[in-house]
Amino acid sequence: MDASRPLAPAVGGDEVAAARSRALAFLVRRDRYRLAEGLPWIAAIAAFFIFPNQMILGGQTLIMILFALSLDLILGYAGIVTLGHAAYFGLGAYAAALLITDLHWSEPFSGLACAAVVAAIGGFFSGLILLRYRGLALLVLTLSTTIMLQQFGNLFRDFTGGYDGIPGITIAPLFGRFHYDLYGHTYYLYCLGVLFVASFVVRRIVYSPFGQALVGIRENDARMHALGSPVHWRLVVAYTISAAVAGVAGALFAQTNTLVTLGVFDFDQSAAVLMMLILGGAGWLYGGFVGATLYMVLQNELAKLSPEFWQFGIGALLIAVVLANRHRLFGRFARRVRALGFGAKP
Amino acid sequence: MTAPALEIEKLQRSFGALTVANNISFALPRGGRYALIGPNGAGKTTLVNLITGRLRASAGKVLLEGDDLTALSQAARTRRGIARTFQVNQLFRGLTVLENVYLAIGERTNACNRLWRSAGKETAVLDEALDHLESLALVDDADKPVRELPYGRQRLVEIAIALAQRPKLLLLDEPAAGVPSSESHLILDVISRLDPDITVLIIEHDMDLVFRFASRIIVLVAGEVLTEGSPDEISADERVRSVYLGERREDRHG
Secondary structure, X not given: OOOOOOOOOOOOHHHHHHHHHHHXXXXXXXXXXXXXXXXXXXXXXXXXXXXXXXXXXXHHHHHHHHHHHHHHHHHHHOOOOOOOOHHHHHHHHHHHHHHHHOOOOOOHHHHHHHHHHHHHHHHHHHHHHHOOOOHHHHHHHHHHHHXXXXXXXXXXXXXXXXXXXXXXXXXXXXXXOEOOOOOOHHHHHHHHHHXXXXXXXXXXXXXXXXXXXXXXXXHOHHXXXXXXXXXXXXXXXXXXXXXXXXXXXXXXXXXXHOOEOHHHHOHHHHHHHHHHHHHHOOOOOOHHHXXXXXXXXXXXXXXXXXXXXXXXXXXXXXXXXXXXXHOOHHHHHHHHHHHOOOOOOO | OOOOOEEEEEEEEEEOOEEEEEEEEEEEOOOOEEEEEOOOOOOHHHHHHHXXXXXXXXXXXXXXXXXXXXXXXXXXXXXXXXXXXXXXXXXXXXXXXXXXXXXXXXXXXXXXXXXXOOHHHOHHHHHHHHHXXXXXXXXXXXXXXXXXXOHHHHHHHHHHHHHHOOOOEEEEEOOOOOOOOOOHHHHHHHHHOOOOOOEEEEEOOOHHHHHHHOOEEEEEEOOEEEEEEOHHHHHHOHHHHHHHOOOOOHHHOO
């Protein structure tokens, strides 16, 4: 049964063909790799050679970029606002840490995989319940879920080490060959490799038909329901993937810090990653790169200036960005950046 | 198949003490062209929401081609072949017209379940979307974000999305509402040329449109069916006239 019979006589076949290919071009070309998308990676590699003494900070920055990327998938694309994303970062961190200290399995990549699975399971089951809610209710529920998880860890102190944490996490050499140096060089390259793979995966998902449906839910979930879309399932799937990526970030954190405490579940963590993403802009995949780098470098420099009040500077910057965004100054800037060839905001 | 396309039986819905749908029953034959009219607040949009499953009925049944859909969710009913348009546009405003239709087709064909393939490589979905837009003379705007279109064309996209769902039953909730008269012919053209296999129920205040389009008219007042009949019967009906002139009918009050 064809719902639509031709209405307009096919006059100007050339014009129609041109219009068709114009419309197609956007969707077909959207996910082609652009030259400008190489910039973040070139910058990351350049940083490795220009600031060899800052690679500890560099590695932590890459971890936060990965964490922010996981948040971008649900916030920037699916429109899920959360204040509890640290839950999955923390789950991944503890999974990776306990794998080493309790199960004595220290191969790093399988540690990441294990963390991803644990965080994904956490994301799936919490998402089933949490994603029935929207807006303020969701904010409060995500926030309290993370607090509960933290207290749960505190309750089973024997297992998790409580707020003292799990010390002495040491991972086996990368690929069994590359040892870790004091300057964090190996860690940095390890994190960069993982971030690269995760970015590829998230990018694929965002530009898939499933990613298109997520954007549809962000733009108008009432219409998605009317289209017969399994909105709740779509959100749960996206949330699970996002949790897995956040878990990998947490695992990297555990593996490179040798110590994990319940502090990974702190509200500060959830808030910081949200601020990073907003600083860099949500919904274009590279917000984490810009925002996390800005945040981490500023934090580092401001803490040198004033160890107690560094957050003042971050707060001021965030206010400036949000206000500028409101007044579309930043929007114009963002469009210009996009015109350079970064992923178009769908 | 002898079962009517849509049959609703004693549909009831209350919000607290307020009954917005009271014992509503009617049947639409396959391919029927029905209009649903009634004064503001009669419960017309509520009825559409009850049929699509956006609202759950307190009592009563909704049957599509004889199948009882009452227990099904909105998404499940949609997949059985019910599509609707909204009185106030419900579009993906930031997305292009093509993407809007893409989502309708992608969800219908389950292409949107795929997350490891480029959206631009779903050629079956894209071709169908573009053919569909071409048939509705919307292809020129296919690459434009919906929010940049004039309102009349946005209303057309609203209908285009619903048609892309390939429905058996199409519920049009005031499709021409808010469209300036210079553009209303766009909507009228599309509606008058709908596939005769699709069963259509249209809610409309514009009586010219109703009389041109509908072969049967159902009049809804205060959540109840007042009467049903051909356009001639309805226009001759004193009760309908009095309702539209705003005379309060004491027996229907409350």
